Amino acid sequence: MVVNRVGDVGVVVAILLCLYHNGSVEYSILLNISSEDQSVIIGFMFLIGVAGKSAQIGLHT
Amino acid sequence: MEGPTPVSALIHAATMVTAGVFLLLRTHPIWGSSPLVVLVIAILGATTAFFGATVGLVQNDIKKVIAYSTCSQLGYMVFAIGVGAYNLSLFHLFNHAFFKALLFLSAGSVIHAIIDEQDLRKMGALIRQQPTTYTSILIGSLALMGTPFLTGFYSKDGIIEIAYGSYNIEGTLGHWLLCLSAGFTGFYSLRLLFAVFLADSQGNRQVLTLAHEPK
Numbered sequence: 001m002v003v004n005r006v007g008d009v010g011v012v013v014a015i016l017l018c019l020y021h022n023g024s025v026e027y028s029i030l031l032n033i034s035s036e037d038q039s040v041i042i043g044f045m046f047l048i049g050v051a052g053k054s055a056q057i058g059l060h061t
Numbered sequence: 062m063e064g065p066t067p068v069s070a071l072i073h074a075a076t077m078v079t080a081g082v083f084l085l086l087r088t089h090p091i092w093g094s095s096p097l098v099v100l101v102i103a104i105l106g107a108t109t110a111f112f113g114a115t116v117g118l119v120q121n122d123i124k125k126v127i128a129y130s131t132c133s134q135l136g137y138m139v140f141a142i143g144v145g146a147y148n149l150s151l152f153h154l155f156n157h158a159f160f161k162a163l164l165f166l167s168a169g170s171v172i173h174a175i176i177d178e179q180d181l182r183k184m185g186a187l188i189r190q191q192p193t194t195y196t197s198i199l200i201g202s203l204a205l206m207g208t209p210f211l212t213g214f215y216s217k218d219g220i221i222e223i224a225y226g227s228y229n230i231e232g233t234l235g236h237w238l239l240c241l242s243a244g245f246t247g248f249y250s251l252r253l254l255f256a257v258f259l260a261d262s263q264g265n266r267q268v269l270t271l272a273h274e275p276k
Contacts, residue, residue: 011084018091031090043092046084047102054081054135057109 003059007052014045066169069124073131074165075158082138082154086147103143103231110136111238114245118252122179123168126253130205131161133242137220140235146223153216160204160212167197171257174272175264181256183264190272195258202250207243217243 018025021038033039051059064072072078085102092098113133120126134157141150171187171194172179188195204211207218221243224236262269 007081033091033094036095039092040095040097043088043095043098044101046088046092047098047105050081050085050139051105052081053084054078054139055109055132056081056105056136056139057112058105060109060112060132 003052003061005052006059007049010045010048010052014042014049017042017045066124066165066172069128070162070165070169073128074161078131078135079138079154079158082135082142082150085139085142086151089142089147099143099145100231101143103140103235106136106138106140106143107231107235107238108136109133110140110242112136114242114249117249118245120249121181123171123181123184123253123257124165124179126181126249127161127164127168130246130249131157133246134161134205136242137217137239140239141220141223144223144227144232144235146220149216149219149223153220156204156212156216160201163197164201164205167194167201170194170197170275173275175268178264178268181253184257184262185260185264186258186262186269187272188258190269191258191274193274198254198257202254206247206250 015025017038018030021035022029022033024030033042048059050056055061063069110133113129113131113136117126117129117133120129134153138150138153138157141147141153171184171191174187174191174194175184178184200211204213207213221236221239224232224239226232
């Protein structure tokens, strides 16, 4: 149960970061992210969500 | 993530646990420009594939063996994303959904036939009573092991081939770990098949003689 919540927090933070930096969660806008460190942090937040949902190592039960 | 067997067939095979892989596929234009994220994804996927396969080797619960094999296959999919083979990852997700649903539903047939017993050590010799279930598990296991001309062969071999051909550290690491995991997959699939259907009967005699195919 705890790992699911950790993964959920990752996805929510990633979506909020997209919204904060680009003002939108439209795909057509997000496809043009050019900042390197912005894509790194958003990518890692999505990766935490993926690890929580798909039982990758570290967040498996 | 335990549940009744038809629920397991739905959530472990196709819909729930692969949602993470699909999220990663859909968001790849966002993080794809960063080599660090790609490297971490590839290493995470390869280690998960290996970890899931090694844990699956030592489980004695029929559903846990299949569930850890799902974990291993999810590692294959995430690794394929990490080496840039997005189409192969989705292809493996699609193929895996079919043969893993078949395996879970057949496991449900076995568990129901011997009155809710899930322990592999208390099964055996069910091929007499359940020939159709045996055939289903055999086909699902062969597809999972990557036998040529069955579904698992095309996607799993493609992922390992991409890993071998990528000529960087995560590709080489992934190639070795995924080859070892594929061997372990063959071992625990055949172990499940032998323990349930072919080995000498180990369980309660009255229960095993009354076992039958679902009607």
